[in-house]
Amino acid sequence: xxxxxxxxxxxxxxxxEKVENLLKKNFEVVGRVGDGxxxxxxAIKLEPDVIVxxxxxxxxxxxxxxxxxxxxxxxxxxxxxxxxxxPDYVRVSTSLSxxxxxxxxxxxxxxxxxxxxxxxGRIFISPSLHYLNCx
Numbered sequence: 001x002x003x004x005x006x007x008x009x010x011x012x013x014x015x016x017e018k019v020e021n022l023l024k025k026n027f028e029v030v031g032r033v034g035d036g037x038x039x040x041x042x043a044i045k046l047e048p049d050v051i052v053x054x055x056x057x058x059x060x061x062x063x064x065x066x067x068x069x070x071x072x073x074x075x076x077x078x079x080x081x082x083x084x085x086x087p088d089y090v091r092v093s094t095s096l097s098x099x100x101x102x103x104x105x106x107x108x109x110x111x112x113x114x115x116x117x118x119x120x121g122r123i124f125i126s127p128s129l130h131y132l133n134c135x
Contacts, residue, residue: 002028003026003027003028004026004027004028004049004050004115004119005027005028005029005030005046005048005049005050006023006027006028006029006030006048006049006050006051006052006115007029007030007031007032007033007039007042007043007046007048007050007051007052007076008020008029008031008032008033008052008053009032009033009034009035009036009038009039009042009051009052009053009054009057009062009065010034010053010054010057010081011034011035011054011056011057011058012054013032013034015104016032016034018107019052019081019107019111020032022107022108022111022112023052023111023112023115026112026115026116027050027115030046030048031046031048034057034058035057035058035059035060036057036058036059036060036061036062036064036065037059037060037065038059039051039053039057039060039062039065039069040060040065040068040069040072043069043074043076044069044072044074047074047075047076048076049076049077049119050076050077050078050079050115050118050119051066051069051076051077051078051079052079052080052081052111052115053065053066053078053079053080053081054080054081054082055080055082055084055089055093056082056083056084062080062082063089063092063093063096066078066093066096066098067096070096070097077099077100077118077119077121078093078096078097078098078099078100078118079098079099079100079101079102079111079114079115079118079124080093080098080100080101080102081102081104081107081111082101082102082103082104083103083104083105084103085103085128085129087129089101090125090129094123099114099117099118099121099122099123099124100114100115100117100118100123100124100125101114101124101125101126101129102114102124102126103126103128103129105128106126106127106128110124110126110127114126
C-alpha cells in the first residue's frame with residue numbers, strides 16, 4: 001500500500017528539511033516550496049493528500065494560499081504548522097476547512113498525529129493551544 005502524499009510549504013529551507021525527515025517514514029513528501037504562490041502551483045500540479053503549510057510566507061501567506069486553493073476546488077487536506085499560538089489564527093484556519101493546527105515547538109509530538117487525523121477528516125489542534133479556547 002502506498003504512503004499518503006504530503007506537500008510542505010515554509011520559507012525556511014532548514015525547517016522544510018527537518019519536517020521532511022520527520023515525516024518520511026510514514027508519508028511520501030512529494031514537494032517542498034517556500035512561498036504561497038509556489039504552494040498554489042505545486043498543490044494544483046501534485047494533488048497531495050495533505051498540505052502542511054506555514055502561515056508567514058512571502059508572496060501569499062499560508063492562509064491566503066489555502067483560501068485560493070479551496071476556491072479552486074483543491075481537495076487536499078490542510079495542516080498548518082506555524083509559530084503563531086494565536087486563537088484568531090486557529091479560528092481562521094478552521095474556517096478555511098483546515099483540519100490541523102500545530103505550533104512549531106510541538107512539531108515533533110503533534111505533526112504526525114495531526115496529519116493522521118486530517119487524513120480521516122478529523123480536526124487536530126496542538127494540545128498546548130486548547131487553553132486559548134481556540135476551536
